[in-house]
Amino acid sequence: MAPARWIEPDEALPAPVGDIDEPGGEEADLRGLVAVGRDLGPARLLEAYGKGLFPWFSHGQPVLWWSPDPRMVLYLDEFRLHRSLRKVMKRQLGQGHWQVTLDAAFERVMRACAQPRDGQPGTWITREMIEAYGALHRAGYAHSVEVWFGPPAHDELIGGLYGVAMGRMFFGESMFARRADASKTALAALVPTLQAAGFRMLDCQQKTGHLASFGAREIPRAQFLAQMHSLAQAPAPAWQELQIGFPAA
DSSP, X not given: OXXXXXXXXXXXXXXXXXXXXXXXXXXXXXXXXXXXXXXXXXXXXXXXXXTTOEEOOOTTSOEEEEOOSSEEEEEGGGOOOOHHHHHHHHHHHHTTSEEEEESSSHHHHHHHHTSOOTXXXXXXXXXXXXXXXXXXXXXXXXXXXXXXXXXXXXXXXXXXXXXXEETTEEXXXXXXXXXXXXXXXXXXXXXXXXXXXXXXXXXXXXXXXXXXXXXXXXXXXXXXXXXXXXXXXXXXXXXXXXXXXXXXX
16 A cells, blocks of 8 residues: 655645555544645646545645545436435425525535534534635536525525536535435435436545435446546536426426
């Protein structure tokens, strides 16, 4: 196993070919850590995603660049919409109680995702991360899905998610819910929206039971990188022209 490299701002990030062994004791598992540095600008983020890396670090740490093996992904045609969620969406959306939008409140979604969860003392979505991804959003690479209680003009944001898009590849980052099933609704709306635009895969980064319940699964990193590179090099859709989609009845 190769050690993670310290990367200066003028250096390129390495290809994700080496991991660090778990150090043992009470330290965190570092398997999948590829590089360490300080630079988190928009150009660095685009370089990282183009190489299959993503940042994940806590306040006070340097920027840690990860590429886990295996990689958790959701092939969009394998998405499973549970009957219970379908009923919730039919009721809440069909009766106009909830509304779903695309790219209507990107920074608000990020800040909501940054709120500590139950049992967690802090967040990995730092102020630096919000600024960097906000710049990516303004450049047209980072996107959000919002779920509102009532029309968006009522201003009650109850759920959402955000991620990065390159070509026809979407890298999911985080999601939140302030009402039951709101974040699930955001994901269920994102999937057909991406499919209609020619996307085939959504990067979920690391394994969670929650995402697995929707059909996400782990694949070898080499397979992920090969498929990701092909999709990321495809022509990007005009995001401002995309319409939120919903699962078929």
